[in-house]
Amino acid sequence: MKKNKILLLSLAAALMLSVVTACSGNNSNNTDKPTATNAANGDNGGSEPTKEKVTYTIYNGVAGSKDGNTNETTIGKMLEDQTGVNFKLEFLVGDLNTKIGTMIAANEYPDVLIPDAAMEEVMNAGAFIPLDELIEEHGPNIKRVYGNKLDQMRSADGKLYILPIAAQVGEFIPDPEAGAGFWIQRRVLEEAGYPVVKTLDQYIKLIEDYEAKHKDEKLTGLISLTHDWRFFATANPPMHLMGYPNDGNVMINGDTLEAKTYAGDEATKKWLKTLNDLNAKGLFDKASFVDNYDQYIAKLTSHNVLGFFDYKWQVDNALNVLKDAARKDPSLDKYRYFPLPITFDESITDAYIDAEGGVVTNRGIGITVSAKDPVRIIEYFDNLLKEENQILTSWGIKGETYEVNEEGRYYRTQEQIDKINEAFNEEFGFKYYSWNWPMYGANSTLSDGNAKGVAIQPEVFQMSLTEADKAILGKYGVQTYSQMFAKPVFRPWYPAWGFAKEQNSPEIMWETKKDELTKKYYPKMVLADPGKFESVWEEYMKEFGKLDTAGYEKWTTEKAKAKVEAVK
Structure with missing residues (x-):
């Protein structure tokens, strides 16, 4: 009898607590920001009782950010208040394959893993748990945002092990920034009278002419990135110079959907010969083939590098540092970079700006077999995908980092723009939450029509x-x-580099061997005496000819056609 009374009292207390919690809504963070509709949030309007606070670990296979806890940022603390979950983040330092290989050998993983280019190795090791039941029971917002795109992420066994990093939601809004291109210091354009620069030859001549007039400054004409998986920054230019978007190892004909590799193409030979000529003139940074990513970024901010090719997301750290410095001292603006749509010939239409395409299926975020509480983690991801939290992680807090005008349009005041520099992004949490989490794609629109x-x-x-x-x-x-x-x-298939591949498949083998060859021979060709370039190219092509390139092209063509059929 005494036990029953205690039980009744406990139930009554719990009931009162749930009523209080329900009445209090979801305002514990006291933010003054527009709240999306319940339908957009996948929300039932209530809130669960606060759970015990926990910390989980995430390893991100991409370098460029500082290790730290999400709750040490404004955004992360607010999300912790909502969910009770904090994440300790660790980012790549050194070689990705070595780090991932160590995890696999020990069969010890962080709770959450973003393996990036090592996805196939992690999947092959069975490091991720299936997410199907977790999403079905705890992921209404995951299902709302990703929809049938989740089916494209399934493995050969039919199970879902990873979530895509981002999904297009609502209307597609093109980016006013340049996503990629051949970048050049603004002072070079200024001295040349702001010429129209369209071709690679014109671009190289600009650099050569400027360097010739400033010999005493000991400038670097061109630099390139080759570190680890980022070697694509040196290998990819030929397809762009031919007028194709970044489909990875192939150029896909938009009419026939036929895929053609270019690593052994005349376009690649022409690109490498250009670098070889620059090197012979002392205008190419030889250290490009040994520098790591941090050294590359440091050189871009040194004021000494006149030009480079790369994707904006990969050099954002450098671009932001230069921009912040120029805000404080406008005379430093001349050291900032300007993007140019360079191709081999003026008759070629460039394709640097990303358009809406398919979902990337060979990258993502997964919960590992070492995870202590997969349910809490998937609930965190799901909560993150509520529209109000997509606003938080992207726009921040109304009245602090953005405003809303009478028409409901989001904007930032000049004061807010000025204060949101690289240091603020880190402290507030914009940098931590800008990528690599389940999220709306940057080109998405919110339910009220504003850009995400x-x-x-x-x-x-x-x-x-x-x-x-x-x-x-x-x-x-x-x-x-x-x-x-x-x-x-x-391009409905885009990007082809995001096509998922079977473990230990011929396609994986082709890419692995091709990468080994390019990393071995590209430095040889670029740094060779100009008179020996042709012989090194022939040696490279002899080895390249041993690969089953026709099989790889056939597989990629079939995948592209299947993607197009899937969206009809």
Whole structure:
């Protein structure tokens, strides 16, 4: 009898607590920001009792950020208040394959793993747990955001082990920034009178002419990135110079969907010969083949490098440092970089600007077999995908990092733009939550029509421009950087580098062997005496000819056609 009374009292207390919790809503973070509708959030309007606080670990196979706890940032603390979950993040330092190989050998993993380019090795090791039941029971927002895209992520056994990093939601808004290109210091363009630069030859001549007039500055004409999996920054230019988007190892004909590799193409030979000629003139940084990623970024911020090819996301750290410095001292604007849509010939239409495409299926985030509580983790991911939290991680807090006008449009004041520099991004949490989590794609729209990506919102982009930005854009008669480039074309298969491959498949073997060859022979060709370039190329092609390139092209063509059929 006494036991029953105690039980009844406990139930009554629990009931009172749940009522109080329900009445209090979801306002524990006291943010003054627009709240999406319950339908958009996949929310039932209530809130569970606060759970005990826990910390889980995430290893991110991408370098460039500092290790730390999410709850040490403003955003991370607010998400911890909502879920009771904090994540300790560790980012790649050194070689990715070595790090992942150590985990696999010990069969010890962080709770959550983002293996990036080592995805196949991790999947082959059975390091991830299936997510199907977890999502079905605890992931209404995951299902809302990803929908049938989750089926594209399934492995050969039919199970879902990873979540895509991002999914397009709502309307697609093109990025006003340039996503990729051949970058050049602004002072080079200024001294040349802001010429129209379209071809690789024109671009190289600009660099050569400027360096010749400034010999005493000991400038580097061109630098390239080759570190680890980032070797693509040196290998990819031929397809872009031919007018194709970043489909990885192939160029895909938009009409026939036929895939053709270019590692053994004349386009690659022409690109490498250009680097070889630059090197012979002392204008190419030989250390490009030995520098790591951090050294590469440091050189880009040193003011001594005149040009490079790369993707904006990969050099954002450097670009932001240079921009922050120029805000404080406008005279330093000349050291910032300007993107150009370079191709081999003016008759070629460039394809640097990303358009809407399919979902990337060979990258993502997974919960490992070492995870202490997969349910809490999947609930965190699901909560993160509520629209109000997508606003939080992208726009921040209304009145602090953004405003809303009478028409409901989000914008940032000049004061807010000025304070949101690289240091603020780290402290507030924008940097931690800008990528590698389950999220809306940056080109997505929110339920009220605003852009999910802050920089993509037209009002914000224009406000973020400095006077120097407006001046140089004005010299070329444009208002955005992307207007320097050809308009994006919708490609339903895009990107082909994101096609998932079976473990130990012929396609994986081809890519592995091709990478080994390019990493061995590209440095030899670029750094060779110009008179020996042709013989090294022939040696490379002899080895390249041993690969089953026809089989790889056939497989990729079939995948591209299947992707196109899937979206019809």
